[in-house]
Amino acid sequence: MTISAESQTESQTGSQTGSRTGSQAADEVLRPHAEDAFAEELAVLAAQDDRPRPARWRLSPWAVATYLLGGTLPDGTVISPKYVGPRRIVEVAVTTLATDRALLLLGVPGTAKTWVSEHLAAAVSGDSTLLVQGTAGTPEEAIRYGWNYAQLLANGPSRDALVPSPVMRAMADGMTARVEELTRIPADVQDTLITILSEKTLPIPELGQEVQAVRGFNLIATANDRDRGVNDLSSALRRRFNTVVLPLPASVEDEVDIVSRRVDQVGRALELPSAPDGMDEIRRVVTVFRELRDGVTADGRTKVKSPSGTLSTAEAISVVTNGLALSAHFGDGVLRSSDVAAGILGAVVRDPAADRVVWQEYLEAVVRERDGWKDFYRACREVSA
Numbered sequence: 001m002t003i004s005a006e007s008q009t010e011s012q013t014g015s016q017t018g019s020r021t022g023s024q025a026a027d028e029v030l031r032p033h034a035e036d037a038f039a040e041e042l043a044v045l046a047a048q049d050d051r052p053r054p055a056r057w058r059l060s061p062w063a064v065a066t067y068l069l070g071g072t073l074p075d076g077t078v079i080s081p082k083y084v085g086p087r088r089i090v091e092v093a094v095t096t097l098a099t100d101r102a103l104l105l106l107g108v109p110g111t112a113k114t115w116v117s118e119h120l121a122a123a124v125s126g127d128s129t130l131l132v133q134g135t136a137g138t139p140e141e142a143i144r145y146g147w148n149y150a151q152l153l154a155n156g157p158s159r160d161a162l163v164p165s166p167v168m169r170a171m172a173d174g175m176t177a178r179v180e181e182l183t184r185i186p187a188d189v190q191d192t193l194i195t196i197l198s199e200k201t202l203p204i205p206e207l208g209q210e211v212q213a214v215r216g217f218n219l220i221a222t223a224n225d226r227d228r229g230v231n232d233l234s235s236a237l238r239r240r241f242n243t244v245v246l247p248l249p250a251s252v253e254d255e256v257d258i259v260s261r262r263v264d265q266v267g268r269a270l271e272l273p274s275a276p277d278g279m280d281e282i283r284r285v286v287t288v289f290r291e292l293r294d295g296v297t298a299d300g301r302t303k304v305k306s307p308s309g310t311l312s313t314a315e316a317i318s319v320v321t322n323g324l325a326l327s328a329h330f331g332d333g334v335l336r337s338s339d340v341a342a343g344i345l346g347a348v349v350r351d352p353a354a355d356r357v358v359w360q361e362y363l364e365a366v367v368r369e370r371d372g373w374k375d376f377y378r379a380c381r382e383v384s385a
Ligand SMILES: Nc1ncnc2c1ncn2[C@@H]1O[C@H](COP(=O)(O)OP(=O)(O)OP(=O)(O)O)[C@@H](O)[C@H]1O
Pocket: 082, 083, 084, 085, 107, 108, 109, 110, 111, 112, 113, 114, 115, 116, 222, 223, 224, 249, 258, 262, 313, 314, 317
């Protein structure tokens, strides 16, 4: 699965004959999976990685951490950082996956829980798609197995009629399964995971059989500690997990780095021209978000009120991406204050009454007074009116 001219030709042939229904070439799909988007980096890492690998792991724990955090390999190959944050967090997360405990990534919205989970699965198992999306309506079948009812009615219960869940497939093949938003899943359905994680088996009473997890199997769950508390996780289940809390970016520099990298990637996928002078605006968006989030200006001098929304890094990324699209389609291709102002307003003012007051106060007390922020102030006034 490399991003090669070959696979592109294949996809073109496929669309001509209309026969291609499986996975598309990585450069055709809107958002390739991590293992496709970074296939080259993963291949180079695998080739140079001479450290011991746990059973069925594609890479050693060291190489998985390097894939996530970035680095330069002995032959000079540069691995791009996927996650920007404390090294220790990544090391603990990777190590957990090599033990018999599952990994729970916890944090406020937009702290890259889903992103880290996807990249971990891609690096460890080469497949990030064994995924259960947790919702209030997630049924037990989504975690255990379901049935193909036509087959079931015609032939009775059999292995052929059984539709395995992503978790069951991961157990059978020794892969990494992912459960998104674990705490949104009803408690009794969550508890299905207890047997899987402690006994490493999934009974199929209808057939008098079971699926035993083979070496290499583990599970990564994510949960948002803002949505609903982790208290919703039963203590029995909680004990099966090692919890790793992902923090908000520590400094403005880190957050600017995260946003500019990601915007660059998203922009390329959307075929937006890259804005060479966009750094000033990115820094401005990040500064505004951080100040409103922290309730105080960066210099620590002025207290500001926080709006009701989360103003996460993820939202900063989309504000800047939208700004780039505006400047590409309706501006001169240079990212300017007027391109990000509307996006910022939309992200900050979630509650039309209360948040608008918070925003106006911030605008007048902080933005207006700041050196070099005149254009930005004017652009914000224009869209706020
Ligand atoms: N520390 C970070 N390093 C790299 N990327 C980050 C970081 N923090 C946020 N991001 C970026 O933010 C985006 C959103 O992250 P993601 O969707 O994984 O957040 P989440 O924690 O799962 O949020 P939610 O709770 O809303 O599900 C990703 O595109 C990711 O690149």
